[in-house]
Amino acid sequence: MSVTSNAGATASRAANSRTLELLARAGFVGYGIVHLLFAWLALQIAFGRPAADGDQSGALRTLAAQPLGRFLVGAVGVGLLAMAIWQAFEATIGHREERGGQRTVERLTSVGRTLVYFYFAWTSYQVIQHASSSSADKQQALTEKLMTSDGGRWLVGLAGLALTALGVGLIWYGWVKRFEKHLRTGQMDHRTRTLSRRLGVAGYVAKGVAYGIAGVLVLTAAVTYDPDRARGLDAALHALREQAYGSILLTLVALGIAAFAAFCLVQARYRKV
Secondary structure, rough: HHHHHHHHHHHHHHHHHHHHHHHHHOOOOOOOOHHHHHHHHHHHHOOOOHHHHHHHHHHHHHHHHHOHHHHHHHHHHHHHHHHHHHHHHHHHHHHOOOHHHHHHHHHHHHHHHHHHHHHHHHHHOOOOHOOOHHHHHHHHHHHHHOOOOOOOHHHHHHHHHHHHHHHHHHHHHOOOOOOHHEEEEHOOOHHHHHHHHHHHHHHHHHHHHHHHHHHHHHHHHHHHHOHHHHOOOHHHHHHHHHOOOOOHHHHHHHHHHHHHHHHHHHHHHOOOO
């Protein structure tokens, strides 16, 4: 057996670890808690009340401020790290049921998920370590730095386009119910499957709207040389509130994000891991 085959077999055994599966499923619970708090912060913004940054890092800092909060943030971080490792395996040796270009797309998507889950796991660690600056502040500072360098505004603009594309992709992913292919729907009864479908559609569309607005704001920041706009989801939620009927629209987005939080709990039970 070749070195490559040995490495592949070892990776397969690690990917099929029962411990990793249980940690990944626990990670979905933690991911749901983060998004539930994210939805709460969005509601606070919708009604004009002071709140932490309206993004997932703000949600983690809100959780850390509660009794046993740092312990809970640590537990969430471990689960998210397990999810990152799981998706890294999916990106390298997974999606074997797919063929051709579709398999490539699924593996690239898993690469993206790996980065997202790892980022939130790292954010959890920083929150536990009392890192003071928020993700919104960091994004704004990075944008300011890039705009002072040659070609920096182009990079910011490309980041805005990528974020906008992500938002559109999430809306499409939810609307066509693409998420169902990753669920063990055969184990669901009719009521559970209907509920999971509705939660998934509402959740992904709401997240897509938030990320899409954030991407447009980052792109606008590059065009107008205004780094204050490049504050990610926090700026997107505040910008949405400033529109006509903004409080109503933002409330709907918050409810959609809460639906995604509930969908994470469905995934904890029925996701194919």
